[in-house]
Amino acid sequence: MASMVKSVLGAPINLLSSCLSLDGKEREQQSAPYRQTRRTADELRRYQEELEEEKRKRAAHCEKRNGERAAMRTHFRHKYQLAQNAKDDNHLNAVGGKAVLPRELAAVVRSEVPPAQERGFSLFGSFQGLDFRALRESAQNSSQQCRVIGTAEGARQLRRTARCRGFAEGGRRAGGTAVEGGVRPFDQIPSTGRSGWINLARFWKEDVFRTLHLHMERTFNRLGPIYRERLGSSDSVNLLLPQDIGELFHSEGPHPRRMLLEPWAAHREYRGHHCGVFLKNGAEWREDRLLLNREVMTPAVVMRFLPLLDEVARDFVGRLQGRLERGGRGGLTVDLAPELFRFTLESICHVLYGERVGLLSDSPNPEAQRFISAVALMFETTLPLLYLPPRLLQRLGAPLWKQHVAAWDHIFQHADERVQSGYRKLRSDVTAGGGASDRKYPGLLAELLLKGELPLERIRANIMELMAGGVDTTRAVPLQFCLFELARTPSVQDSVRRQVQLALEQAEGDVAQALRAAPLLRGTVKEILRLYPVGISVQRYPVKDIVLQNYHIPAGTLVQACLYPLGRSSSVFSEPLRFWPERWLGSGSGSGSGSGSGSGFRSLAFGFGSRQCVGRRIAETEMQLFLMHMLRNFKLEVKSKTDLRTKYTLILQPESPPPITFTLLNPEP
Numbered sequence: 001m002a003s004m005v006k007s008v009l010g011a012p013i014n015l016l017s018s019c020l021s022l023d024g025k026e027r028e029q030q031s032a033p034y035r036q037t038r039r040t041a042d043e044l045r046r047y048q049e050e051l052e053e054e055k056r057k058r059a060a061h062c063e064k065r066n067g068e069r070a071a072m073r074t075h076f077r078h079k080y081q082l083a084q085n086a087k088d089d090n091h092l093n094a095v096g097g098k099a100v101l102p103r104e105l106a107a108v109v110r111s112e113v114p115p116a117q118e119r120g121f122s123l124f125g126s127f128q129g130l131d132f133r134a135l136r137e138s139a140q141n142s143s144q145q146c147r148v149i150g151t152a153e154g155a156r157q158l159r160r161t162a163r164c165r166g167f168a169e170g171g172r173r174a175g176g177t178a179v180e181g182g183v184r185p186f187d188q189i190p191s192t193g194r195s196g197w198i199n200l201a202r203f204w205k206e207d208v209f210r211t212l213h214l215h216m217e218r219t220f221n222r223l224g225p226i227y228r229e230r231l232g233s234s235d236s237v238n239l240l241l242p243q244d245i246g247e248l249f250h251s252e253g254p255h256p257r258r259m260l261l262e263p264w265a266a267h268r269e270y271r272g273h274h275c276g277v278f279l280k281n282g283a284e285w286r287e288d289r290l291l292l293n294r295e296v297m298t299p300a301v302v303m304r305f306l307p308l309l310d311e312v313a314r315d316f317v318g319r320l321q322g323r324l325e326r327g328g329r330g331g332l333t334v335d336l337a338p339e340l341f342r343f344t345l346e347s348i349c350h351v352l353y354g355e356r357v358g359l360l361s362d363s364p365n366p367e368a369q370r371f372i373s374a375v376a377l378m379f380e381t382t383l384p385l386l387y388l389p390p391r392l393l394q395r396l397g398a399p400l401w402k403q404h405v406a407a408w409d410h411i412f413q414h415a416d417e418r419v420q421s422g423y424r425k426l427r428s429d430v431t432a433g434g435g436a437s438d439r440k441y442p443g444l445l446a447e448l449l450l451k452g453e454l455p456l457e458r459i460r461a462n463i464m465e466l467m468a469g470g471v472d473t474t475r476a477v478p479l480q481f482c483l484f485e486l487a488r489t490p491s492v493q494d495s496v497r498r499q500v501q502l503a504l505e506q507a508e509g510d511v512a513q514a515l516r517a518a519p520l521l522r523g524t525v526k527e528i529l530r531l532y533p534v535g536i537s538v539q540r541y542p543v544k545d546i547v548l549q550n551y552h553i554p555a556g557t558l559v560q561a562c563l564y565p566l567g568r569s570s571s572v573f574s575e576p577l578r579f580w581p582e583r584w585l586g587s588g589s590g591s592g593s594g595s596g597s598g599s600g601f602r603s604l605a606f607g608f609g610s611r612q613c614v615g616r617r618i619a620e621t622e623m624q625l626f627l628m629h630m631l632r633n634f635k636l637e638v639k640s641k642t643d644l645r646t647k648y649t650l651i652l653q654p655e656s657p658p659p660i661t662f663t664l665l666n667p668e669p
C-alpha cells in the first residue's frame with residue numbers, strides 16, 4: 001500500500017487541476033499550509049487515538065446536552081408541581097447535578113424569570129440543576145456556538161438591510177433583464193400571497209409539498225416567469241427562464257450559498273457533529289471544497305475510480321442475468337427499485353471505502369437495509385421540518401423532530417463504523433509495508449487520510465456528507481426513470497444500444513474509452529434529469545443587487561432556479577415532453593428555442609459553478625456504466641406507456657415504481 005501510495009502521489013499535488021477556476025496564486029495560497037504529505041504508521045496510530053478521544057468527547061457532549069435538557073424539564077416540573085422523572089435525575093447526576101444552559105434553552109427559562117430575580121439573589125438559581133448566573137453568561141457568549149445557524153440568520157439580516165436601502169432609482173442599476181420605463185420594486189413581484197403562515201397552512205392542508213414541482217409549474221403558468229413565495233418564515237423569488245438563472249449565478253460571489261437545510265444543520269449542532277461541504281459556508285467551505293474537488297472531480301481521478309463502479313455495475317447485471325436464466329424462457333417483469341437502492345449504495349461505498357460491502361449478494365446484510373430505511377426516513381422528515389423552526393420543535397420534543405434525529409443518528413452510526421473500519425484497514429496496510437502489487441484505487445477515505453491535507457474530523461464530516469448527500473436515493477431514482485423512459489420509447493432504446501455496442505467493439509473492452517465514444521449515454525442521463533430533476537430547484541443568495549424580469553432583487557434574497565418547470569417549458573425546449581437524448585448532442589440539435597443569452601443554463605440538475613454537486617462525476621459515471629451494461633444485455637419493455645405520476649419528498653420520485661419487463665438479448669443456447 002505504501003509504495004502504491006508513493007507512486008500514485010508522486011506527482012506534486014498542485015499539478016492536479018482543480019475544477020474550480022482559481023488562478024495560480026490563489027491555488028498556491030490554498031495549498032501552502034497543506035504541503036505535508038503521506039502519513040506514517042505512527043501518525044495513523046495517533047489518528048486512531050484522536051478518533052477515540054473524539055468519541056469520548058462526543059459522548060461527554062451528549063451527556064452535557066441531556067443534562068441541560070433534563071435541568072430545564074426539572075425546572076418546569078417543579079414550577080408546575082409535576083412529579084419528577086427518574087431518567088432526568090440520572091441525566092442530571094451524570095453532569096454532577098448542575099447544567100449550564102445554551103442560548104436557546106436559556107432564552108426559554110429567562111422569559112420565565114421576573115427582572116428583579118435576575119438582578120439579585122435568584123430563587124431560580126437555587127433550583128436543582130440550574131446554575132443561572134453561568135447560564136446568563138453562556139447565553140451572552142453563545143453567538144459562537146451557533147455558527148451554522150448564524151449563517152442563515154446572517155442571510156435574513158443581509159436581506160433586511162438590502163431592502164431597507166431601497167431602490168429608488170429607475171432604469172437598470174444591476175445586471176439582468178430590465179426594460180424601458182424603470183425597474184419595478186421588489187414588492188411588486190407577482191406573489192402567491194402576502195402571509196407566509198397562511199400559505200404554509202394551505203400547503204399543509206392541501207398537501208402541496210408532495211407535489212411542489214407541479215405547484216411551481218402551475219404558478220409560473222399563472223403569474224409569469226418570476227414569482228415570489230412566502231412560506232412560513234421563508235421568502236423566496238422563483239425563476240423559470242435560463243437567462244434569468246444565468247444572471248443569478250453570475251452574482252453568486254466567491255462563496256456561493258444555497259438555502260440551508262436547517263433540520264440537517266440543527267441535527268449537527270444538537271449532536272455536536274462537524275459539518276462537511278454540504279452544510280458549510282464561506283472560506284471554510286471553500287477550503288474543504290477545493291481539496292475534495294481534486295479527489296473526486298478531476299478527469300484523472302474519475303479514471304481511477306471508474307473500474308470500481310464498473311465492477312459493481314457488471315455484478316448487478318450478471319445477477320439479473322442469472323435470475324432471468326433460472327426463470328427459463330421469456331422475460332422477467334419486476335420493479336427493480338429495491339435492487340437499485342442496494343446497487344447505488346454498494347457503488348458509493350466501493351468508491352468511498354475502497355471495498356465491497358456485499359449488498360448485491362443473495363442474503364444482503366440486514367444492517368444495510370436498515371441504513372436504507374433510515375435514509376428514506378431522513379428525507380421524508382426533512383421536508384415538513386424545512387418550514388418550521390427546528391429548534392422550537394426540538395424544545396417541544398415533537399415526534400417529527402425525534403424521528404428526524406433518530407434517522408440521522410442511524411446514518412451517522414453506520415457511516416462512522418465504515419470510517420473506523422476503513423481507517424483500521426489502512427493502518428494495518430501501512431504498518432505491514434503495503435502491498436506493492438495492489439494498485440487498485442484505495443477509496444476516497446484512504447486517499448484523504450494518506451494525504452493528510454485535512455484534519456481527521458473534517459475528513460469524517462465530509463465522508464459522512466458524501467455518503468448522506470449522495471445517498472443511494474439520488475441515483476437509484478433517476479435510474480428507475482431511465483429504465484422506464486427507455487422501455488416506453490423503443491426507438492430511443494435501440495439507437496442508444498446500437499451506439500453502445502459499436503463503442504464497446506471499437507474500444508476493445510476499454511470501458512472508459514467506450515463511454516467517451518457513446519455520447520448518447522451522457523445525453524440519456526441529461527435528458528432524464530431534465531424531465532425528472534432529483535432536486536426540483538437550485539438556490540442562491542446573490543451577493544449584489546440584480547434586476548430580473550425588470551424587478552429589483554436586493555442582495556441576500558433567496559432566489560431559486562426551478563428545474564422541474566424549466567425542463568418542461570416550451571419556451572425553453574422544443575417538444576419538452578418528448579424523451580429525446582439526441583437533443584443534447586452538439587449544437588442545433590433541437591435543444592429548443594431558448595438559444596442566445598442564458599441558453600447555457602438549461603441543464604442544471606447538478607447545480608452550477610463552484611458550488612455544484614461534488615458527487616457529480618461519480619453519479620454520472622455510475623449511471624452511464626449502469627445503462628451501458630443493461631442495454632447491452634437486456635431488452636426493456638413496459639405494459640403501460642402512460643406518464644408516471646410523481647411525488648416530491650425532498651427528491652422527485654415516482655408515486656409507485658413502474659414494473660419493467662427484461663428479456664435477455666443473447667440468451668444462452
Ligand code: HEM
Pocket residue numbers: 258277278279289348465466467469470471474475478529534535538539604605606607608609610611612613614615616618619
Ligand atoms: C443524480 C445524482 C445527483 C444529483 C442530481 C445531485 C444534485 C445535487 C445538487 C443540485 C446539488 C446542489 C448544487 C448547487 O447548489 O449548485 C448537490 C450538492 C451536493 N451533492 Fe449531489 N447530486 C447527485 C449525486 C451526488 C452524489 C453521488 C454525491 C456524493 C458522492 C453527492 C454529494 C453532494 C454534496 C456533498 C453536495 C454539496 C456540495 C457543496 O455544497 O459544495 N451528490 N447535488
